[in-house]
Amino acid sequence: MTRDISAEEFRRTVGMFATGVTVVTTNVDGELHAMTANAFASVSLDPLLVLVCVDRDAGMHGLLPVAQGFAVTILASEQEELSAWFASSRRPRGQDQFEGVDWDPAPLTGNPLICDGVAYVDCRVTERHEGGDHSIFLGEVVDLGVLRSDADPLLYYGGRYRRLVADTD
Ligand SMILES: Cc1cc2nc3c(=O)[nH]c(=O)nc-3n(C[C@H](O)[C@H](O)[C@H](O)COP(=O)(O)O)c2cc1C
Numbered sequence: 225m226t227r228d229i230s231a232e233e234f235r236r237t238v239g240m241f242a243t244g245v246t247v248v249t250t251n252v253d254g255e256l257h258a259m260t261a262n263a264f265a266s267v268s269l270d271p272l273l274v275l276v277c278v279d280r281d282a283g284m285h286g287l288l289p290v291a292q293g294f295a296v297t298i299l300a301s302e303q304e305e306l307s308a309w310f311a312s313s314r315r316p317r318g319q320d321q322f323e324g325v326d327w328d329p330a331p332l333t334g335n336p337l338i339c340d341g342v343a344y345v346d347c348r349v350t351e352r353h354e355g356g357d358h359s360i361f362l363g364e365v366v367d368l369g370v371l372r373s374d375a376d377p378l379l380y381y382g383g384r385y386r387r388l389v390a391d392t393d
Contacts, residue, residue, distance in 0.1 A: 235383070242381040245299045245307050248276050248284065249336040250291040251329075256319050256336055259284045260311035262380050263358070264296055272365035274345055277358045283317065288361050293348040295335035300342050301376040301387045332367050342377050343370045 243262040250257050263277035276296065278285045288294060299307055306325065315321045326339035330346040337344045347363025354360075379386040 239381070239383050242379055242386070245303075245378045245380050245385070246276075246296045247299060247306065247310050247338050247341070248278075248294050248296050249327075249338075250284065250287050250294045251334045251336065252287050252291045255287075256322060257284060257287050257317070258310045258321060258336060258338075260307045261296075267362065273350070274347060274363050274365060275360050276363070277355060277360050280357050280359060285359060288349055288359075289352060291349060293333055293335065293346065293366065294361070294363060295330050295333065295337055295344055295346040297338040297341035298343045299338070299378040300340055300372060301378050303338070303340065303378055304385050306338060307378060307385070330367060337371075340372065340375075342372050342375050344368060 244264075246261050246264045247258050248261045248264070259282060261276055261278070265275050267273040267275050274296065276294065278288065309315055309325070310321070322336065327336040328339060329335070330337050330344070333346055335346055337346075345363075345365055346367040348366050349361055350364045351362040352359050353362070376388045379388065
């Protein structure tokens, strides 16, 4: 038996799971693309695997199967505008969406890494699993690093951006 559950109730409930915010990028023969994602998780230590869930309607969804891989930059607290930009349907496609955005190519793959993020993971796509209206892309980690161990992450909770509050003790 399954209770009749609306998309709104589902979103509101799973939105109580606090996450960080990432920008997932890829580079298909020099065609760059980026999108904001919080459905990111670490999966396995041996081998080193992470996952990202991508909407079947997203431009990224068509690119990842042909891409060599993807990079994930974990955003810092002051990067809310970048998160909104890479989630916006009004941004241009390709290289133009990076206009005014500071980024560096990942050393091994050339996937864009967003400058001033707190950390990055660079991956080779190894598997894709269907997950309803999303696909789950598994990536084997080829490189990673903490970029700013002193910076706070950007958080997403209850459908809003949040920030860490300093510990009082
Ligand atoms: C905080 C936040 C988290 C998001 N997380 C995801 C996600 O995990 N997967 C996804 O497919 N879309 C996610 N989105 C929506 C995409 O960023 C958005 O649809 C984007 O325009 C897709 O880009 P594309 O179609 O150009 O690839 C998120 C948006 C926001 C604001």
